[in-house]
Amino acid sequence: MSKLFSNENKAAFTNPLSMDNPVTVQVLGICSALAVTSQLKPAIVMGLSVTVITAFSNVIISLLRKTIPNRIRIIVQLVVVAALVTIVSQLLKAYVYDVSVQLSVYVGLIITNCILMGRLEAFAMQNGPWPSFLDGIGNGLGYAAILVIVGFVRELLGFGTLLGYNVIPQFLYDAGYKNNGMMVMPAMSLIIVGCVIWAHRSINKEKK
């Protein structure tokens, strides 16, 4: 048991959460992080889907890593990921149809999410299944964290709601508070992610 949670394994899980965050530090998986975050709910669903897919594709590739010929590894990785994404997309359509409509093509685009390819190439090809699983979960959650932060800010300021519930009290509206329509526009997510990166870098520098 202690071997399963050795320091190295723990690092594989916790590093991507903040110090080595896939979005703000490694600059991977930006496209979907920007596009699906106008509200909190799709952001959460997307974050979880990516976490699950990263974890399982890491495990599968890590199990196959000694049998895949080096020359065709990209194709093999793409096929494994595409198969997992197809499963997740069908599940989303079956159980949370409205969210899957909102996410539209971005579910399919998980295939081309750089986080997946990046982790498969950089981690799963060299490590055993269990560390790879932790690494996948860690990176997925690190990605999800950024999505949730951006989704939170945009939904709160853009619609005055969180997960569809009103959180801005009515008297503020009566006093002249207005929802900021700009936040709903795609352009703002870029600027918010820019600010998140700014904050993240200034904090991390202080730690060192």
Next chain:
Amino acid sequence: MEHMISLFVRSIFVDNMIFAFFLGMCSYLAVSKNVKTAFGLGVAVTFVLLVTVPVDYALQTYVLGPGAIVTGVDLTFLAFILFIAVIAGMVQLVEMIVERFSPSLYASLGIFLPLIAVNCAIMGASLFMQQRVTMEPTNAQFIGGFGDAIAYALGSGIGWLLAIVGLAAIREKMAYTDVPKPLQGLGITFITVGLMALAFMCFSGLNI
């Protein structure tokens, strides 16, 4: 013909891959440090789009669509795997052509040339095409034939090219400005792209 021109112009300005859908962000942010390399990548992306979208359109119409092979059988759930296979093959082809005819461009694009395979703009265009095929023919975004598919692919590619060359030009100038330390590099680039996206939003009312 009129519809094709409208599709072409719309996909450059209104449905711009970068500013409206954030597709292809990873290579967009990484390769936009100088105008010449950015232009080379833009042309490569446009070419890959121009080949893959019509091929995927043919696959969608004659193989995957509802009742295309056997009446009553809808194979659209296989789209992810088939599309990604077409894209990976085409990128391999482009890589070979660029290496043969322009070794300097090949060297400066480096890892980002094979990474076009996982560029979300390429996969995204195919998935949007799949979505648009099922739209009403009166819709401005409808794709109803090979001509439309080619116009859409060309427009998306040129839109992407325009965006990356624009950002590269801005970043070349920005090298001489005094940006706060934690914001340097990635942070300020995000905010710049955000402002560019805001500027492109003024096209959204365009009706052709």
